[in-house]
Amino acid sequence: MSSSTDGAPAARAPEREQWSGQVGFLFAAIGSAIGLGNIWRFPGVAYSNGGGAFMIPYIIALLFVGIPVLFLDYSLGHRLRGSAPAVFRRLSRRFEWLGWWQVFICFVIMTYYAVVVAWSLSYTVFSVTLAWGDDAAGFFSNYVGTDRFGDAAPSFSIAPMTGVIIPLVIVWAFGIVTISRGVSNGVEKANRIFLPLLVVMFLALVVRSILLPGATGGLNALFSPDWSSLGDFKVWMAAFAQIFFSLSIGFGIMLTYASYLRPRSNLVGTGLVAAFANSSFEVLAGIGVFSTLGFMAHAQGIAVGEIDKISGPSLAFVTFPTVIAQMPGGTIFGVLFFASFAMAGLTSFISIIQVVVPGVSEKTGMSIPRTTLLVCLPSAALSLLLFGTASGLFDLDIVDAFINNIGVVGSATITCIGVTWVLRRAKPLQRHLNLVSETRAVGAWWRFLIAVVAPLALAYMLFRTVRSYVQDGYEGYSGAMLGAFGWGMLALGAIIVAVLSLTRWRTPVDDFTPIDLDAPLAAAEEEN
Template structure:
């Protein structure tokens, strides 16, 4: 098996990890979650979720990756060969996330090009449907949305161009360039947004506390869910990146820096987003509640509508925003892709270039399928199933395997050796008891909501994904590793 790559510096690792954390969800999801879950009150469960789940689990992933210096599948196999299939299920699910994530990036690429001429016109909803999003009408599945199709080819080429190189020369170098640029661009947008007339309307609406909602379990579930998806907790991204760390690395210190950067970015971005929404309410007379949405609706329908009435400044802010989304998306996609690369690399013993080339071709083919006339609908339901049913179920299973079977005492000396901040009994208590309970609770609520709202087509798609993932995991786990 080929020698495992390493980051050449702590900065490379930190920027890569920040790139994983700071993704599309920070820009278009966090502000919506805050607003709909108690406003300023939401920050209490948000901070609790960071303390009880985000920090402890990322510390665990850093320690495991650094200790074993192997892919997630090989780590699970070394603990117990029967666990390899579980590992492959999670790695494949993360690869599926990469596949539809690249489709969303292709949408952003189309909008980045459109932002120079405002070719989305006055009916921004119709432009989204006709150009990239499609409809929910299954009869439209026979057509392709050409702009998104071309965008997928470009984004997957970008992925291959970065990942086929050695880890530091590829992902490390890209992260060191893109993350500072992302923070600079977002700082410009946020500062300007705060000066807009009516900005206070949006900020007041965002932060308005609803203290009685603290007793609502859904707010707490939303906070823990936000931390899981924002930090990619338990998705093996952090574990994989940590496996490339050189000796004498400060593991727990790095965790706190990454989480602090992520939280500062998404909180500041929320201020910027709601300042712009407040501006639209102030100048256009559209009630704020009618503008607030999450995800693609906010970025690809509401924001172009706002840019249309901004005048010359809109023509500056629009390209900057879609460029920022592209940078945030690429760095997160690199992290989502790497567990599959690392596991395949360890399993087959291929060169990194061959591994990334094969996986990029496979990923691109499946992403192209998702650019048919029901593209947005497919992306949405696959995202819900993979995350709310698959990924969240496997995270507490990891906590049980690593906490109860492997044993956290094996990781603590590695974590504490060079770190300023030490872990011990409290950290073990959280991983072994609190994290599994919280995560299984999240999974139960998510599954109930997922299947209670699903129609027959969605159930068929869920079943097909489950079969594909399980069969693939079984076949991969049965094949002998290259080192054997």
């Protein structure tokens, strides 16, 4: 039976792996949320959108969209206990396609995310000898192959960059082994090791950075408020976008992770801890990054605002190496920075794979280890063929923009509207959050936020993005590049999603009844 019978007596749910406990889940959730975007995206977004004043829309976005949608992901995954396609099918067969769209999103992201993590591993080694010398920009351009284009417009290239192959193999081997070992023995253990290491190493990096000459100037540049920016709607949208993407919500990750929790799980409490831990790390990253940029400006006798690469790959692989080469103890600082960067990427990387593998496994009936190989080996090949080439940085830029700004935002918008307005499931999910958590703090305010505030904000972001890409293109790329790696990628996804949605399930996915909200939870927990 499907989940449309919410009032039916509780039945035994399909056997499913579980986290060892609440702490294991929390480590994994925080590890997923803290990724590359926390380090290379937040500082630049905050600086260019009002500095200290940006924290006002940022906190409002966290409280009014980020956390409510995070609770929505948690409640769906925990109540319907499956992969994203299984959860949405149990919610309604009409929405199974949405689960496969989230799987497709994660498949695309993991193909290029692995390459960026591989760059980080390489630069950890490069930091030992400061291999980039006095020309960090030229070194990076040569490493990723963009120097082959010279002044010519970017175009697709299949020329492989051999320096990327070995670290990329290491990244994929780590992902395959970790996911194959399962949730508690693989994903959870990896996060229990890497997350504390990441925090300790990054704290050491931040302490070192704020002691550099000129660090205060960098912090003043970041946190000095431009109150006039609060009247610019783009600043508010930037805050909503940052919160949304950094929390890993709306495209299956937190939904999948929550599905492995035990019936008695404090969803509300862990959600709040994960959300605020993620935002705290972003602020910490901002302090570390702008203290370092302050030193760079001080050393060159310029203002921080004159530094032109303060976000994205250029910040991580051009600006930071330039600073590292100029500072005392640069080798240690470089190793700490890029090792931290790599670990942040690895914990997020395995969370992305974890969305894809269970979905395919439940659909095909294959074991997790076999499915991991079936999914990851082709994705690893695509990583090398599409993003490990001379045009890889350009390909990555386009795919990342389209899959996040259109694919992810569209997925989250439809999820909010579908759950609240079409299927009218907000109240049962609200009751579920309160039933299993230690506090019944989720009230009608939550239903209003996910039914009205979140979809309005997300739909506006989606509309503005699509209109901009259609009218103005993206970052000056040719129509052919945007057609292949932007619109073409989304169209291909639609076809794949349609095929997967029509394919017969090899497991009894419909033979499931969620926890009876009117029955004692203890009885339901015994059955699970």
